Amino acid sequence: MKSIETKYMEERERTLRGLAGLSRRDFLKVSTAAVGATALHGVFNPHSFQPVDVASAATVDPAGKVEPFRFAYISDSHLYSKDLNDRFVNGLMRAVDDVNALDPQPDFVFYGGDLAQLGQPQELELGAQILKNLKAPVRMMVGEHDWYLDLGEKWRSLFGDDRYTFEHKGVQFVTLNSVIEEDFWTERNLSPMERMKTVAGLDNHGQRPFTVGAEQRAWLAQQLEKVPSDKPLIVFSHSPLYKIYKNWNFWTDDAEEVQAILKRFANVVVIHGHTHQVLTNRIGNIHFHGLLSTAWPWPYAPQGLPPLTVQMGRPDPFNPNDGCGDGMVQVHADGLVDKVYALWNRNPVTVSRRYTLSGGKEDRPAAPLLASF
Amino acid sequence: MAFALLLAGLAIAASSTPARAQEAATHGALAMDQQIARLEALGITTTATDPPAGVVGAIWQASIPADNAMTPERIALGRKLYFDARLSADGTVACATCHDVSRGFTDQRPVSEGIAGKLGRRNAPTTLNAMLLTSQFWDGRAADLEAQAKLPIVNPVEMGMPDGDAVVKVVVADPEYVAMFQQAYGRAPSYDDIGRAIATFERTLVFLDAPFDRFMAGDVNALSGEAQRGMALYNGKARCVTCHPLNAANPIGSDNRFHNIGVSARHQDFGSLAKQALTALAADSSEEQLDRLALETDMSELGRFMVTKRRDDIGSFKTPQVRNLTISAPYMHDGSMQTLWDVMDHYNRGGEANLFLDGGIEPLALTDTEIDEVVTFMVALTDVRFAKEGETAMAAQRTLAATKRPFKDEALAMRRVLPFESKSAAAGQEVRP
Numbered sequence: 017m018k019s020i021e022t023k024y025m026e027e028r029e030r031t032l033r034g035l036a037g038l039s040r041r042d043f044l045k046v047s048t049a050a051v052g053a054t055a056l057h058g059v060f061n062p063h064s065f066q067p068v069d070v071a072s073a074a075t076v077d078p079a080g081k082v083e084p085f086r087f088a089y090i091s092d093s094h095l096y097s098k099d100l101n102d103r104f105v106n107g108l109m110r111a112v113d114d115v116n117a118l119d120p121q122p123d124f125v126f127y128g129g130d131l132a133q134l135g136q137p138q139e140l141e142l143g144a145q146i147l148k149n150l151k152a153p154v155r156m157m158v159g160e161h162d163w164y165l166d167l168g169e170k171w172r173s174l175f176g177d178d179r180y181t182f183e184h185k186g187v188q189f190v191t192l193n194s195v196i197e198e199d200f201w202t203e204r205n206l207s208p209m210e211r212m213k214t215v216a217g218l219d220n221h222g223q224r225p226f227t228v229g230a231e232q233r234a235w236l237a238q239q240l241e242k243v244p245s246d247k248p249l250i251v252f253s254h255s256p257l258y259k260i261y262k263n264w265n266f267w268t269d270d271a272e273e274v275q276a277i278l279k280r281f282a283n284v285v286v287i288h289g290h291t292h293q294v295l296t297n298r299i300g301n302i303h304f305h306g307l308l309s310t311a312w313p314w315p316y317a318p319q320g321l322p323p324l325t326v327q328m329g330r331p332d333p334f335n336p337n338d339g340c341g342d343g344m345v346q347v348h349a350d351g352l353v354d355k356v357y358a359l360w361n362r363n364p365v366t367v368s369r370r371y372t373l374s375g376g377k378e379d380r381p382a383a384p385l386l387a388s389f
Numbered sequence: 390m391a392f393a394l395l396l397a398g399l400a401i402a403a404s405s406t407p408a409r410a411q412e413a414a415t416h417g418a419l420a421m422d423q424q425i426a427r428l429e430a431l432g433i434t435t436t437a438t439d440p441p442a443g444v445v446g447a448i449w450q451a452s453i454p455a456d457n458a459m460t461p462e463r464i465a466l467g468r469k470l471y472f473d474a475r476l477s478a479d480g481t482v483a484c485a486t487c488h489d490v491s492r493g494f495t496d497q498r499p500v501s502e503g504i505a506g507k508l509g510r511r512n513a514p515t516t517l518n519a520m521l522l523t524s525q526f527w528d529g530r531a532a533d534l535e536a537q538a539k540l541p542i543v544n545p546v547e548m549g550m551p552d553g554d555a556v557v558k559v560v561v562a563d564p565e566y567v568a569m570f571q572q573a574y575g576r577a578p579s580y581d582d583i584g585r586a587i588a589t590f591e592r593t594l595v596f597l598d599a600p601f602d603r604f605m606a607g608d609v610n611a612l613s614g615e616a617q618r619g620m621a622l623y624n625g626k627a628r629c630v631t632c633h634p635l636n637a638a639n640p641i642g643s644d645n646r647f648h649n650i651g652v653s654a655r656h657q658d659f660g661s662l663a664k665q666a667l668t669a670l671a672a673d674s675s676e677e678q679l680d681r682l683a684l685e686t687d688m689s690e691l692g693r694f695m696v697t698k699r700r701d702d703i704g705s706f707k708t709p710q711v712r713n714l715t716i717s718a719p720y721m722h723d724g725s726m727q728t729l730w731d732v733m734d735h736y737n738r739g740g741e742a743n744l745f746l747d748g749g750i751e752p753l754a755l756t757d758t759e760i761d762e763v764v765t766f767m768v769a770l771t772d773v774r775f776a777k778e779g780e781t782a783m784a785a786q787r788t789l790a791a792t793k794r795p796f797k798d799e800a801l802a803m804r805r806v807l808p809f810e811s812k813s814a815a816a817g818q819e820v821r822p
Contacts, residue, residue: 102804103751109809114744117660334631337748361748363699 082186082248086346088115088152091128091289092309094161095139103336104133105142107310111342112149114358122344123184125152128289128307129159129195129254134212137170144174155182159254159289160195160226160265165212168193179232181239187248187351190239192232194253194268194288198224218264225262225269226255233270237277248351249284256288256304258297261317266291278302283351293339294357296367297322303372305345305355313339324376326367326383328359337361416502419491421472421483427490431774435593437461443597444521445637452520452592454533457585459592462573467590469569470583475559476542478549479504484538484587487513487547493716493775494594499724507546510689512724515717517772518710520592523645527706527722528693530679534588539580540680547684553580596713596772597640604769612769618759619766627736627753627763632708635770642711642770647693649704650750651741652721657690659703659745666691667698692722703745715771715779718786729767730790733760738801742808752804 093108095101115125127147132139140162147154156175158168168178178193200223201211214222228236243249251257257274260266268274278284284302292314295306304322313331321327331339337360346354352369359365363382370379419427435441437459440449453459470476474483487501488494494515496502501513511527519525525537541547542556550556560566560578570578573586601620603611612620623629633642666688670678682688683695693702706722720726726735735741737760739752755763771779800806 098807102807106807106809109807110742110744113742113809117744119660332749334628335747335749336751340748359701361745362701 081246082347082349082351084346084348085123085185086344087124087126088118088122088342088344089126089128089287089307090115090147090310090342091307092130092159092292092311093143094130094133094309094311095143096133097136097138097142101133104311105146107337107340108143108146109149110337110360111310112146114342114360116149116151118344121152123152124155125150126155126252126287126345127157128252128287129157130161130289130309131156131159132162134209134216135162135165135170140170140174155189155191155252157191157252157254157289158193158195160197160215161212163193163195164197164215165208179235185347187250187347188240188243189250189252190236191252192228192236192254192274194228194255194257195226196229196232197226200224221263223265225267226265227269228253228257228274229270233273233277236274240277240281243281245280246282248347249278249281250347250351250353251278251284251286253286253288255290256295256297256306257286257302258299258304258322260291260320260322264314264317266317266320275299275302285351285353287345287355294326294328294365294367295322296324296326296355296372298324298372298375303352305353305367308339308341308343308357308359310340310342312336324372326365326381328357328365329383332361335361416482416486416506417492417496417498418483418486418489421474421485424485424490425468425472431490433593433595435595437464441593441595441597443602443640444595448521448638454535457535457589459589460573462569463586463589464593466566466569466573467586467588469566470560470587471590475563476548476550476556476583477504478551482548484516484541487541488516493517493713493778495717497716497718499719501547503541503544503547504549507549509544509546509684510686511684511722512719514709515713516591517594517596517717518641518712520588520595521639521641522643522707522710524707526683527709528683528696529647529707530676530683530696534591535581535584537584538587538591539584540676542583543677544680544684553583556580556583596774598772598774599712600769600773601635601766613765615762615765616769617766619762619764619769622755622759622763623766626759627733627755628749628751629711629736629763631749633711635711640712643708645708647702647705647707648747648750649692649706649743649745650735651704651743651746652706652725652735653690653704653723654741654743654746657687657704659691659743662688662691663694663700663703666695670695670698690723701745704743705745705747711767711770713771713775713779714767715782715786716775718782726796727793728786728790729764730760730786730794731796733763734794734796734798734802738796738798739808746808752802752808754803 090108090111094104095108096104098105115122131143158171158178162168162171172178179191181188181190183189197215206214214220253268255268256266257268258271259268279301281301286302286304287307288304289307291306292309292312293306293316294308297304313328316327328339339359341357341359343358344356346356348354348369352373354369355367357365357367365381367381368379371381418424440446457463471484474480474486476483482504487496489496494517495513500511501509503509514527520534525531525534531537531540539553543550543552557578557580560570560583566578570576570582574582576582600611600616632644632646632648634644635642666682669682669688679695688695691703693705693707714729718727720729720732726732733755736750737753737755740746740750768779768783801808
């Protein structure tokens, strides 16, 4: 079987061979279409380099309960074994180098799920091995690509529980497993790999939607029971805890029930993987931020895009890193965050606390378009 | 003190022993009168009114500023200025010193030598076909040839004049110039018009008659089988064409964009340099300051970032043209690659991994034969009028490459080792929540 790239190269070679036979006049006709495609861009953007200036970025809030801090994130690496796909392996390594170069180092690095592509032990082990190179401590979250071969057995043996809470500098953190699907495989007698590949597909109606599930919702409510409502809360979930587009599982089916549990808190931030793009939403007290992938960017879904999202624009098809990246989260004194999308080969995009807090009226981030394309 | 004495010594030598002074003064360039003779022998057909062969009329028109239309008088004036070393502080450096007719309209050195033997940080790009680039300098800090021409004259390590007024004074002292400026621009000499005239002359330096062009025009024998295979690789597996498009809209093979391919990542820490640069530019962000930082400090390695201050431009340099490569070695912004094989080895291994590396730069898995084929194709992009010079230069490159391939790395090229794998730090923390 030929890869898409090989087929493309062959097609291209045929075209070029054809072109070589053209007369100069015809050749010019063919290529004059490209006239004007080049343009000089003099974008002046004076303060964009500093990744995050901790001293000036931290809001001073006398009533604040949080000592401002930042953490970094890496997400959605979708590792195959190296001999099947080395780009994704290289991508995760690039992210590790990128995060290790942060000065000062973040308090911890959050991994947003989908470390593996098909949940295979060698994929997860490879990922764990690469992540060991991070200088800062790592907090792991599970994604559906990590889970559905063995229902989390290998992942848990490497990284521990798939749901947990912790406290850091005055913020209550909760990590969820939001990719629980109702059993669709037993009845159809699917093998573990068939089950995994069904979940890994988009537009595949053979699977069920993601949920947090009644059992985990009860666990969540219990964990938060004693947490005062004015304590800042940050929730990690692999799928967005709201509904964008069901066919791609950009969706959590019991999102409303989970949101109801979070409703009594003054400030909640939900940070999710899975969507591989710049994605911003706010529902009442809950501020939602997506994560970039280190493997590939998804296009925006055909429906359900939250209006607060400043779209990231078309990736350069020549550049397999374009639209990918990692990033940082600056936590402010009130527990709300500036979310930094560190897009490789583009300028970083910061979706600020002020932007989501004002409902998009203030501090709108610049659209991360390519300078010239 | 010793330096001042040396300078004084040179000045005396210039008046007393002409032969020795000539050698010291020309910085390796051919004497100006001989360069002019060589230029005439090249048979440039560009006129003030018609686009040169190989350039589409619309593009020709678009690359000439409205306030500097081509006229024979302006071409003649620019030519005189281009070869005039009096435009430099010590009278030893002209445009043609580093953009030498006999050396591919560059200086064929890693970095250029200015007055008193001062060295800059960047490789002199050729002035051949430079009019077809949409920005000038490796970092694109000048929008056109007019703006470009004015900066080296007043740069302390190039031609070293204190300012534009001082240059105008030199010109005004020559009655022939005063008359020529009157004819060309209808006014007294000014520094802006000096830039305009030089730019106009440079717009005549179009050399696009290579075996490749003849092949594309239908002469199937113009390219050897090896060169044709090289062309297929150029457009395919070797991925050259994406940044070096060769077509009617862009006949010189530059996308006019800026890319980090990691050339200087081998010896620079981009992060701390970028912080230094922001401090330096916050203090003074003038065109001249930028020009000096780019030519005299390590910040030169930041490339386009110095102009835009955008993080994604760190270590990025303008895609150079691929025309007349055989006579414009060494290669890259710092002249750090001596042969076209070095260039191919660099790309074949996926550039040099760094946090700002352009993601389109990937290991290519080219075999030695394939690399030879791409090189053969690149040789066929040299204008036939430079064929002899090119052959001599390529013979030397071939000899060098036979013993020295410093950038060659099979393991990286064949993806046995990944670009960022070679960079990763030692194992750190336990991966547990």
